[in-house]
Amino acid sequence: DARVTQTPRHKVTEMGQEVTMRCQPILGHNTVFWYRQTMMQGLELLAYFRNRAPLDDSGMPKDRFSAEMPDATLATLKIQPSEPRDSAVYFCASGLADFSEQYFGPGTRLTVT
Amino acid sequence: KNEVEQSPQNLTAQEGEFITINCSYSVGISALHWLQQHPGGGIVSLFMLSSGKKKHGRLIATINIQEKHSSLHITASHPRDSAVYICAAALYSGSARQLTFGSGTQLTVLP
Numbered sequence: 719d720a721r722v723t724q725t726p727r728h729k730v731t732e733m734g735q736e737v738t739m740r741c742q743p744i745l746g747h748n749t750v751f752w753y754r755q756t757m758m759q760g761l762e763l764l765a766y767f768r769n770r771a772p773l774d775d776s777g778m779p780k781d782r783f784s785a786e787m788p789d790a791t792l793a794t795l796k797i798q799p800s801e802p803r804d805s806a807v808y809f810c811a812s813g814l815a816d817f818s819e820q821y822f823g824p825g826t827r828l829t830v831t
Numbered sequence: 832k833n834e835v836e837q838s839p840q841n842l843t844a845q846e847g848e849f850i851t852i853n854c855s856y857s858v859g860i861s862a863l864h865w866l867q868q869h870p871g872g873g874i875v876s877l878f879m880l881s882s883g884k885k886k887h888g889r890l891i892a893t894i895n896i897q898e899k900h901s902s903l904h905i906t907a908s909h910p911r912d913s914a915v916y917i918c919a920a921a922l923y924s925g926s927a928r929q930l931t932f933g934s935g936t937q938l939t940v941l942p
Contacts, residue, residue, distance in 0.1 A: 761932040822874040
């Protein structure tokens with residue numbers, strides 16, 4: 719049963735610390751997306767990769783966030799330094815083309831104190 | 832920036848009722864997505880449509896491009912349909928991908 723996996727599932731950290739979230743897309747999928755969900759803002763698209771190349775990260779705060787795909791089986795989202803306003807659930811999704819039928823991972827719940 | 836409005840915000844129905852959730856957007860789009868978020872937080876992509884209608888089981892999604900409006904219908908609703916339903920308007924321009932989400936509709940189906 720193919721599914722998107724995300725680690726860690728929960729992360730509590732102190733302000734100023736570096737946070738790295740990882741995502742393993744479904745094998746064979748060539749698009750990967752990072753989303754953030756908060757109570758105040760709802761869901762937001764942060765970054766979008768196709769064939770491991772970043773195509774659009776305009777939704778991501780550039781000063782502290784970075785997203786990469788070091789290989790086809792791993793996508794990472796890094797926050798350095800983290801701030802309390804980064805507290806959210808971060809979802810990764812993968813698919814075969816653009817946004818069509820995306821498969822979402824379970825999310826990483828990040829709390830920055 | 833596209834503005835995406837969903838209605839109603841909250842909806843309570845009795846099992847078996849026909850349910851409609853509405854989504855309107857302010858500018859032209861490439862596609863409209865419907866997502867379902869379960870009480871545990873997991874998200875499932877239900878539909879992507881750019882015209883007409885799509886059906887999957889008891890779920891039907893329609894879109895009217897001219898009116899900038901989409902609806903999600905659930906026939907013969909069941910308590911397991913209780914979830915948050917989110918629409919999202921997608922706009923593709925070159926490699927840019929703008930995806931604007933609605934605030935969601937919380938659906939509760941009572942047995």
